[in-house]
Amino acid sequence: MSKFPNNIFGIVQDDLAAVEKELYSIIQSPVDLVNDISVHLVQAGGKRLRPALYLLCARGATPNQSELLPLAVAIELIHMATLVHDDVIDNAATRRGSPTANARWGNHSSVLTGDYLFAKAFSAVTAGADNHMLRILTDVICTMCEGEIIQLKESFNPEQDEADYRLRVAQKTAEFIAASCELGALSGRMEHSEVVQLREYGYSIGMAFQITDDILDITASAEQIGKPVGNDLRQGIVTLPVIYALKNSPDHAELRQIVVNQVMSDEDVKRGLEIVHGTDAIEYSYAQVHKYLQHARNSLPVTLNSPVRQSLLAVADFVGLRKY
Amino acid sequence: MSKFPNNIFGIVQDDLAAVEKELYSIIQSPVDLVNDISVHLVQAGGKRLRPALYLLCARGATPNQSELLPLAVAIELIHMATLVHDDVIDNAATRRGSPTANARWGNHSSVLTGDYLFAKAFSAVTAGADNHMLRILTDVICTMCEGEIIQLKESFNPEQDEADYRLRVAQKTAEFIAASCELGALSGRMEHSEVVQLREYGYSIGMAFQITDDILDITASAEQIGKPVGNDLRQGIVTLPVIYALKNSPDHAELRQIVVNQVMSDEDVKRGLEIVHGTDAIEYSYAQVHKYLQHARNSLPVTLNSPVRQSLLAVADFVGLRKY
Numbered sequence: 001m002s003k004f005p006n007n008i009f010g011i012v013q014d015d016l017a018a019v020e021k022e023l024y025s026i027i028q029s030p031v032d033l034v035n036d037i038s039v040h041l042v043q044a045g046g047k048r049l050r051p052a053l054y055l056l057c058a059r060g061a062t063p064n065q066s067e068l069l070p071l072a073v074a075i076e077l078i079h080m081a082t083l084v085h086d087d088v089i090d091n092a093a094t095r096r097g098s099p100t101a102n103a104r105w106g107n108h109s110s111v112l113t114g115d116y117l118f119a120k121a122f123s124a125v126t127a128g129a130d131n132h133m134l135r136i137l138t139d140v141i142c143t144m145c146e147g148e149i150i151q152l153k154e155s156f157n158p159e160q161d162e163a164d165y166r167l168r169v170a171q172k173t174a175e176f177i178a179a180s181c182e183l184g185a186l187s188g189r190m191e192h193s194e195v196v197q198l199r200e201y202g203y204s205i206g207m208a209f210q211i212t213d214d215i216l217d218i219t220a221s222a223e224q225i226g227k228p229v230g231n232d233l234r235q236g237i238v239t240l241p242v243i244y245a246l247k248n249s250p251d252h253a254e255l256r257q258i259v260v261n262q263v264m265s266d267e268d269v270k271r272g273l274e275i276v277h278g279t280d281a282i283e284y285s286y287a288q289v290h291k292y293l294q295h296a297r298n299s300l301p302v303t304l305n306s307p308v309r310q311s312l313l314a315v316a317d318f319v320g321l322r323k324y
Numbered sequence: 325m326s327k328f329p330n331n332i333f334g335i336v337q338d339d340l341a342a343v344e345k346e347l348y349s350i351i352q353s354p355v356d357l358v359n360d361i362s363v364h365l366v367q368a369g370g371k372r373l374r375p376a377l378y379l380l381c382a383r384g385a386t387p388n389q390s391e392l393l394p395l396a397v398a399i400e401l402i403h404m405a406t407l408v409h410d411d412v413i414d415n416a417a418t419r420r421g422s423p424t425a426n427a428r429w430g431n432h433s434s435v436l437t438g439d440y441l442f443a444k445a446f447s448a449v450t451a452g453a454d455n456h457m458l459r460i461l462t463d464v465i466c467t468m469c470e471g472e473i474i475q476l477k478e479s480f481n482p483e484q485d486e487a488d489y490r491l492r493v494a495q496k497t498a499e500f501i502a503a504s505c506e507l508g509a510l511s512g513r514m515e516h517s518e519v520v521q522l523r524e525y526g527y528s529i530g531m532a533f534q535i536t537d538d539i540l541d542i543t544a545s546a547e548q549i550g551k552p553v554g555n556d557l558r559q560g561i562v563t564l565p566v567i568y569a570l571k572n573s574p575d576h577a578e579l580r581q582i583v584v585n586q587v588m589s590d591e592d593v594k595r596g597l598e599i600v601h602g603t604d605a606i607e608y609s610y611a612q613v614h615k616y617l618q619h620a621r622n623s624l625p626v627t628l629n630s631p632v633r634q635s636l637l638a639v640a641d642f643v644g645l646r647k648y
Contacts, residue, residue, distance in 0.1 A: 031470040033477055085439060089432040108413040108476050111435055112469045115409060118439065119465035122446050126455040126462070134450045141443035145436045146355040152432050153357055 008314045011307050012055040015065055019051050019072045026073060026120050037101050037113040041080050044098050050180040051076045053205070053315070057184025057198050060308045068187055070128030074137065075180050077121035082144055085114040089148065090235055133183055140179040147171025155236030158246055158259040165240055166207070169214075174206030181205075194301040201312065204296035208289045208319050214239035215285050216322075218273055230269040236262065240288065241281035242272075251275045293320045332638045333372075335631045336379040339389055339396065343375050346397045350444050361425050361437040365404050368422050373639075374504040375400045377529070380635050381508025381522050392511055394452030398461065399504050401445035406468055409438040413472065414559055457507055464503040471495025479560030482570055482583040489564055490531070493538075498530030505529075518625040525636065528620035532613045532643050538563035539609050540646075542597055554593040560586065564612065565605035566596075575599045617644045 009016060020042075027038035051072040058068050086092075087100040088107045094100060102110040118141075125134060147168055154160055154168075181202030185195040217232045218241055232239050238246075238259060246252050246259070258264065258272040276282075293316045300312055333340060344366075351362035375396040382392050410416075411424040412431045418424060426434040442465075449458060471492055478484055478492075505526030509519040541556045542565050556563050562570075562583060570576050570583070582588065582596040600606075617640045624636055 029466070029470060031473060033473050034470055082439075085435055088435060106476075107431075109473055111409055111412060111438075112473050112476070114435075115406075115438070115442065116466055116469040116473075118442050119462045119469065123459060123462035123466070126458045131450040135447060138443045138447035138450070142353070142440055142447070145440040145443065146353060146358055149355060149357050149433055149436050152430075152436070 008311060008318060009052045009056070011311055012052060012059055015055045015059075015068065015072065016048055016052060018065060018069055019048065019055075019076065022069055022073045022124075023076060026077070026124055027117070029116070033105070033109065034113060034116060037105050037109060038117065040101060040104070041084060041113070041117070044096060046079075046083075046096065048076060049209075049315075050079050050177060053177065053202060053312075054180045054184040054187070056308055056311050056315075057181045057190075057202075058187040060185070060194075060304050061188035061190060063188060067128065070124045070126075071133070071183055071187060074121040074125040074128070075183070077117050077124065078137070078141060079176070081114045081117035081121065082141075084110050084117070086148065088114075089152070092231075128187075129183075133186055136179050136183060136186075140176050143171050143175045147173075147175075151237060154238070156238075156260050156262055157236075158238065158256045160238050160243060162240065162243055165238070165243055169207055169210045170203070173210040174203045177206030177209065178203035190301075191303075194303060197299050197301045200299040201296045204292040204299060205316060205319060208292035208296065208316075211240055211285055211289050211292070212319060212322065215241060215282060215289070218242075218276055219282060230273050233259070233272050234264050234269050240285045241276050244281040244284050245276040245279045248281070249275050249279045251278065290320060293317075332635060332642060333376045333380070335635055336376060336383055339379045339383075339392065340372055340376060342389060342393055343372065343379075343396045343400065346393055346448075347400060350397060350401070350448055351441070353440070357429070357433065358437060358440060361408075361429055361433060362441065364425060364428070365408060365437070365441070368420055370403075370407075370420065372400060373533075374403050374501060377501065377526060377636075377639070378504045378508040378511070380632055380639075381505045381514075381526075382511040383508075383632055385512035385514060387512060391452065394448045394450075395457070395507055395511060398445040398449040398452070399507070401441050401448065402461070402465060403500070405438045405441035405445065406465075406472075408434050408441070410472065412438075413476070414555075416555075452511075453507075457510055460503050460507060460510075464500050467495050467499045471497075471499075475561060478562070480562075480584050480586050481560075482562065482580045484562050484567060486564065486567055489562070489567055493531055493534045494527070497534040498527045501530030501533065502527035514625075515627075518627060521623050521625045524623040525620045528616040528623060529640060529643060532616035532620065532640075535564055535609055535613050535616070536643060536646065539565060539606060539613070542566075542600055543606060554597050557583070557596050558588050558593050564609045565600050568605040568608050569600040569603045572605070573599050573603045575602065614644060617641075 023042050027042060029035050029038065054072050054075055055068060084101050087095060088102045088110050092100050093103045101113065125137065129137065150168055151172065178199045182195055182199040185198040214232060217239065218230065220229065233242060242259065246255055249255055255272060255275045258268050261268060296316045297313060300309055347366050351366065353359050353362065378396050378399055379392060407419070408425050411419060412426045412434050416424045417427045425437060449461065453461065474492055475496065478488070502523045506519055506523035509522040538556060541563065542554065544553065557566060566583065570579055573579055579596060579599045582592050585592060620640045621637060624633055
């Protein structure tokens with residue numbers, strides 16, 4: 001997936017560089033294998049969207065960097081821990097075009113390294129969060145686990161409607177991005193109403209972000225997204241475009257047969273995607289993305305200082321534009 | 325495995341009942357499947373050794389129960405989370421005679437439920453621990469993960485000596501029991517020297533406990549320990565009796581061939597155990613257990629109040645006596 005253009009996060013660029021440095025420092029282990037896997041995960045990179053949003057929201061009130069680093073680092077470590085466990089669960093071979101930890105070191109070491117990163121995250125957080133903030137963070141991990149378990153339970157089930165999908169996306173993705181923004185606003189000691197608005201902004205960005213991911217799984221090339229096209233369909237994850245096509249395609253019965261098939265051939269996946277493309281599922285899904293982004297923009301507190309506001313608006317624009 | 329006789333934990337019996345109640349309350353999830361798995365894990369029970377030791381050490385200075393509950397609950401939740409992930413890693417079918425969560429609900433849901441329990445543990449802990457205590461807890465989780473990863477890496481490797489084994493047992497088991505006692509002493513606001521001594525007590529109990537487990541895997545019947553005999557050998561986990569026999573048996577070359585075999589037949593396992601039994605590996609291993617227990621007894625601070633001291637001595641006696 002494409003990285004965010006540097007200038008979007010310009011005003012927290014130095015903070016993000018410090019987060020990067022701290023990530024390498026905190027994961028150091030006397031056990032070589034733990035080091036190797038953790039460094040691989042940090043190097044695999046990613047957008048650092050969550051700590052960036054945390055920092056942007058906190059910088060509204062410009063507290064000093066050292067106060068913000070622990071939570072920014074903890075947020076990214078939790079994200080990394082959930083990714084490495086998700087890859088185990090999805091049997092994913094690649095992420096962002098690189099081999100996953102589970103493909104390279106096996107599922108078992110990956111489960112343990114995920115646990116290690118969770119513990120490191122909570123170790124980091126002791127320095128930078130009060131009880132209320134720690135509670136937000138632990139609650140959102142529980143929510144993500146619940147979302148992933150629901151996704152597992154509902155895999156290959158064509159009887160899911162859009163409301164089920166939205167709830168799942170909220171639990172899996174949007175709630176954590178919402179919490180990142182909320183925690184940033186709390187670290188920035190903002191007013192309660194501003195905290196609530198920035199949380200709402202993060203939630204809507206998260207929804208838009210995940211729906212876009214789900215669209216790209218169907219429309220982008222394998223080279224662009226760094227994993228096989230139609231991966232979700234093959235894994236039984238029923239996403240918005242598929243739900244739309246199951247309801248609106250003349251070939252809905254055939255698509256349903258494909259969705260319930262737990263051992264799909266490449267041909268099945270290809271035909272499934274064809275049926276989705278035969279409807280206006282993609283247009284419909286993008287329209288939902290744009291609704292969430294508009295809501296995100298409208299949620300920004302009017303009291304935000306201008307550079308922070310501009311950056312948060314630019315994040316919304318970028319989520320709407322990315323094509324891979 | 326046998327439960328500890330009730331009277332051992334008599335002076336914290338009420339506290340343990342409150343822990344049990346709180347465990348059920350904290351794991352409640354709006355997602356049925358998460359509830360089902362978590363309740364199964366709480367019901368599967370176990371000895372509650374770690375929270376019991378935490379409470380006993382804290383009760384030396386009798387602070388009130390409500391102050392101690394959060395950390396006692398967090399300690400048991402962390403233990404449960406590591407067990408459910410260990411069972412995934414070991415592909416275990418049964419634990420304490422009941423089907424494991426992974427056998428019943430699959431590896432994927434089990435990984436996620438483990439994460440859920442970790443998060444719930446940290447959520448609980450916010451109410452009852454200062455930064456120093458939280459740090460002890462997160463560090464020990466990292467240590468356990470490192471120990472498990474080393475165990476994975478060294479599985480089916482006959483070139484391990486006793487020092488490797490002791491380090492691994494310390495990381496996997498003893499450090500967490502040490503931390504439970506240390507945290508108890510800290511909650512009980514004891515003197516620094518007492519905290520150090522109770523930590524040492526816990527460490528030695530932990531070493532004795534794990535070595536006993538490793539002996540019982542070889543000597544007890546499947547009915548007694550609730551999992552197949554020789555399970556460690558089959559999984560490639562090289563324990564103290566095997567290390568001893570690899571060094572001292574006339575059939576050491578044959579045993580070595582069995583240990584490196586990654587797909588052992590029942591016959592291989594049986595023959596491996598026979599070779600171990602042909603030496604005084606079990607006697608030697610029990611002698612190590614008793615050395616650790618004696619060290620545990622000697623580590624108890626002289627300043628401890630008498631009922632607490634008696635209970636901690638009784639725990640040491642019981643660890644030395646249990647036969648399954």
